[in-house]
Amino acid sequence: MVAAPPGPCFAVEGAGPDLIHFTLCSEGAAQAPEPRCFLPAPAKCYSLCVPATPSVPAARLHRRLQQSLRQGPFARCRLLGLLCYSSGRGAPAAVEKGFLIQDPQGGPETERALEDLLRSQGEQPPPPLGVYEAGERGELWQSLWALRRAGGRELLRRAQVVAAEEPPLHPAVSSLRSAAVFHCLEAARGVVEQCTSLIPEAKAVLDLVDKCPKHSKKGKFPVIVIEGLDATGKTTVTQSVKESLNALLLRSPPTCISSWRKTFDDEPTLIRRAFYALGNYIVASEIAKASTKSPVIVDRVEESYKRMENPTCKEVDASPSREEVLRTVLHLIKNHCGSL
CATH class of the missing domain: 3.40.50.300 (P-loop containing nucleotide triphosphate hydrolases)
Incomplete structure (x- = not known):
């Protein structure tokens, strides 16, 4: 377990009351534990987030994505709530909310369907797609891709995924007063x-x-x-x-x-x-x-x-x-x- 750095941290909402926290490290951290919300191969996981600001466009985009990710090519996947938050001094601040998608079969068709879904939402640019893959030593990495509406994608960052300490307060607490x-x-x-x-x-x-x-x-x-x-x-x-x-x-x-x-x-x-x-x-x-x-x-x-x-x-x-x-x-x- 590593302490939460000043950069982005993530909280995954599972079936139970406890959250699973992880963060990203730009340098290799081979000894750091892997969060338990990610499935072993051949399964594959993906993430996508939208701003957590109290605006109608963001709220409707989140709802559309949630509905779409429960049907069609994603019916076999497990959908978990995801919060991206900053971990500075005081209470953590939620900056984005989205989903962690667990595909137990890990076929390439799920990734293609996710890209098509994000491009079809009318957002400019489309929300980025996080793809999680194992490294050569078994460590877990996140590749964050910016999607082009006409096709193709660009790598925004690649960072190792490691477990993070739970913050004193739920990441969404600081934004409750302005959320709804x-x-x-x-x-x-x-x-x-x-x-x-x-x-x-x-x-x-x-x-x-x-x-x-x-x-x-x-x-x-x-x-x-x-x-x-x-x-x-x-x-x-x-x-x-x-x-x-x-x-x-x-x-x-x-x-x-x-x-x-x-x-x-x-x-x-x-x-x-x-x-x-x-x-x-x-x-x-x-x-x-x-x-x-x-x-x-x-x-x-x-x-x-x-x-x-x-x-x-x-x-x-x-x-x-x-x-x-x-x-x-x-x-x-x-x-x-x-x-x-």
């Missing part, structure tokens, strides 16, 4: 704006968001958010509370965009979460407006409620009978919201 977590309306809106030329429904979502008031203010009636796991009776309790209080029931995503859920659910995580984040802003506006006229019951948008004020949260045991759970919920509402 939106802390303001502008951040989520910016992602969906990038999709307007790719997803027709994106423009309609943005139009609805733009119609919402910039600052939502809750009315005098209480807003009650009911959260819970599936199959715990949450829907039944929600409906009963609505009828008991003569309240308005709202859901997230709101009705005005719920018909587009399937479209955005099929997109990468970055786009999907941006869609639901904007849905929360729309619901927050609906909650504020509705609470000026009657009590409001919200089925799962706790986040929308939090955007207006800090809520009081009470946990209710859902294991008793439906009637008893309803009595408990109504008792809590009256205690915290006064007479309705």
